[in-house]
Amino acid sequence: MGINGKKVKKILIKGPNWIGDSIISIPVIKSIRQNYPDALIGLVLRKMPAVLLKALPYVNKIYIEDQDNKNIIEEKFEMGIILTNSFSSAFKLWRWGVKERIGYPAEHRGMFLTKKVPLPDNPRSMHLIEEYSKILKVAGMKEFEMKPEYFIPAENLIKADEILIKTGFQNASFLTGVCPGAAYGPAKVWPKERYLNVINRLMKENNSHIIVFGGPKELDIVNFLLKNAIYSAKITSCPAEDILTSAALMKKCGLFITNDTGPMHIAAALGVPVLAIFGSTNPVWTGPLGNKTNVIFEKLDCSPCYDRVCKKNKIKYECLTKISEEYVFKGIEELQVFKKE
Numbered sequence: 001m002g003i004n005g006k007k008v009k010k011i012l013i014k015g016p017n018w019i020g021d022s023i024i025s026i027p028v029i030k031s032i033r034q035n036y037p038d039a040l041i042g043l044v045l046r047k048m049p050a051v052l053l054k055a056l057p058y059v060n061k062i063y064i065e066d067q068d069n070k071n072i073i074e075e076k077f078e079m080g081i082i083l084t085n086s087f088s089s090a091f092k093l094w095r096w097g098v099k100e101r102i103g104y105p106a107e108h109r110g111m112f113l114t115k116k117v118p119l120p121d122n123p124r125s126m127h128l129i130e131e132y133s134k135i136l137k138v139a140g141m142k143e144f145e146m147k148p149e150y151f152i153p154a155e156n157l158i159k160a161d162e163i164l165i166k167t168g169f170q171n172a173s174f175l176t177g178v179c180p181g182a183a184y185g186p187a188k189v190w191p192k193e194r195y196l197n198v199i200n201r202l203m204k205e206n207n208s209h210i211i212v213f214g215g216p217k218e219l220d221i222v223n224f225l226l227k228n229a230i231y232s233a234k235i236t237s238c239p240a241e242d243i244l245t246s247a248a249l250m251k252k253c254g255l256f257i258t259n260d261t262g263p264m265h266i267a268a269a270l271g272v273p274v275l276a277i278f279g280s281t282n283p284v285w286t287g288p289l290g291n292k293t294n295v296i297f298e299k300l301d302c303s304p305c306y307d308r309v310c311k312k313n314k315i316k317y318e319c320l321t322k323i324s325e326e327y328v329f330k331g332i333e334e335l336q337v338f339k340k341e
């Protein structure tokens with residue numbers, strides 16, 4: 001396999017820009033490595049995804065986009081796999097001198113591609129991992145099993161253990177992770193009062209300890225849950241700015257309840273049972289991967305709209321407010337994470 005019959009020795013992957021998409025891309029990156037076991041494979045990412053994937057074993061080098069341009073050019077990559085659809089991503093690979101550039105001809109960027117992947121007739125009608133897989137097919141690669149996985153550095157696993165000891169959670173009979181916010185915007189966020197009622201019930205009925213996850217911009221909702229939970233000794237939060245230690249704590253959980261977020265994909269890739277609540281976005285396109293996931297999605301005439309903020313004039317965020325606490329508990333029961341007495 002290669003370019004004009006020549007074996008490819010250097011491959012550059014332009015990875016996704018967002019946390020969740022980056023996690024979805026891992027099986028695709030693994031598949032590229034399986035197709036080219038001896039190649040030098042570079043991965044270009046923004047800063048946050050680069051931190052997130054620092055322990056990924058399938059690439060030789062991770063480059064920070066717009067920071068490592070000189071190093072990329074000097075490496076003289078022969079093949080480029082472009083997982084993003086932006087005009088700039090195709091232009092950059094062309095500017096970096098990558099000989100063969102393969103991706104979707106979206107945003108009028110076809111002039112910078114040497115091989116074009118046919119655009120789907122119905123955008124966002126298939127899962128994102130299927131969209132990525134079609135790029136590999138056009139590149140002439142064999143598709144291997146697209147099984148989700150994630151890798152956490154050893155030092156962060158140690159930090160997670162230290163946090164559990166410090167909070168007294170190391171001997172908890174059950175740990176539930178909760179991710180009640182979303183950096184995307186309020187159109188992804190299930191009401192915080194309902195999250196509170198769910199975690200209170202989990203603590204009371206299932207003797208579960210709760211770990212609340214959230215980024216720096218979601219501290220208000222995290223603190224609301226910490227302040228109002230019925231058992232303060234059974235709830236804690238994780239470091240807001242340390243995503244790798246957060247991932248290590250997710251791995252300790254027996255259940256993860258979340259909006260459509262990057263942490264949703266991390267937990268699912270780690271094999272943690274995930275109950276995901278979707279609002280304005282589309283689980284068909286970006287739902288969590290794996291066989292331990294359950295998605296709650298209230299399909300309305302206006303959904304999925306992909307808006308960050310609801311634009312309806314009368315009933316705001318109906319796609320989220322129509323999802324009851326009982327509906328969520330039914331979804332949890334279907335995951336069968338709690339042993340019946």
